[in-house]
Amino acid sequence: MIDVVIVGGGPVGLYLAALLLQEGVAVRVLEQRLHRERHSRAIGIHPPALAALDKVGVASAMVGAGVQIRGGIAVSGGKSVGSMSFASVSECYPFVLSLPQFTTESLLEQRVHELDGAALVRGARVTEIADDGGLVTVHAEATEVGGAGSRITSRILVAADGSRSLLRSQLGIRVMSRTYPDHYVMGDFAGFGDNLHEAVLYLEAEGIVESFPLPGGLRRWVVRIRRPAPVPDAVELVRMVHQRTGIRPDPATNSMLSSFSPRSTVARRSVAGRAVLVGDAAHEISPIGGQGMNLGWLDAAELTPIICAALAGKPVGQRLHAYSTRRRKAASVARWQSELNMTLGRPLAPPFLALRNGAVSAVSGIPPVNRLVARRFTMQ
16 A cells, blocks of 8 residues: 555656655655656746755756746837846745756656655556545556556545646536636747846737747747637747847747647645645646746645645644645735736737836836835745
8 A cells, every 4th residue: 555646747746756755655656648748838946946846855956957047127119118136036046947847857757766766657547536535546547558557545645637637527626717818829949149047028019928048048939919829830930029029039949839828727625535636736827927837846845744744643634724725825826926927918009008118117116116026926
């Protein structure tokens, strides 16, 4: 019998596994993918999450592999309308770390493997769960040739299987969802010129263009569009960027293309019997602002001592209730921040664009307010 089964071997499931393994907990992580996705949206790691990741000894390696974004600037019509420094947001991590999710997951998986080489089981899709009040039995089938089918009994089940969580559905947990009138296309290209270590927001009448540095001299370009669209080719995305910003990335250097329409989904409860939801399974947040993955890590960090107490036979009902309340509040704050970010980037007629730019400039020019906004942006 295993102490804890974690369904989902993404960044949140792997981090929770590492935390628990360090405490001597017997863990199995069931992941349906045989291989990690090389191209993913999540790149931003905020200071509170880096502090949490340091608990499993991976923060230093992540910082060494990533790009430290120490501030950002807002531009409109080719002119700077504001700036923000992250220097005051954290003593240890005064930056937002830009690191592709593939590398993040690789480092976390390596740490899990160091702690228990058998903890991660790939190629296993959970098809059925049964909770008898004392133990949870998980049935999984092999997803592909080379995958592993299994039947595991555990004392606690954690669902870290993403925004379209199958476990959440099997547990009968309902969600509250929101959709937004915002749609985006994005791609990674070779960087050039100035601002190679800054985030740049182009506040234009047609909608925002965001640009973030990535390791290896790359930059990610995110363009807000008016309606859902298929993934563009590199030439078309470059045309969009150039039309709004005057900057023309080299399409020949493109390494990733994607399109997405944000939504938010918050579970009405995160605990059901001996099962707990974490990460996107509990609360999907718009990726604009890069908070979702970080929120999941903070879930895991707060949940770990409660799981350990439960395994030690201590009553944890009140602690679980308080945990659920705090994490729902944190998700609400993150959702509000992401909605504000999306509102900031919507198309505006020139008179209203000038008013918005003036407000951004005013906030930027008041140091205490600028610092407060920087803390909020970095999930402080």
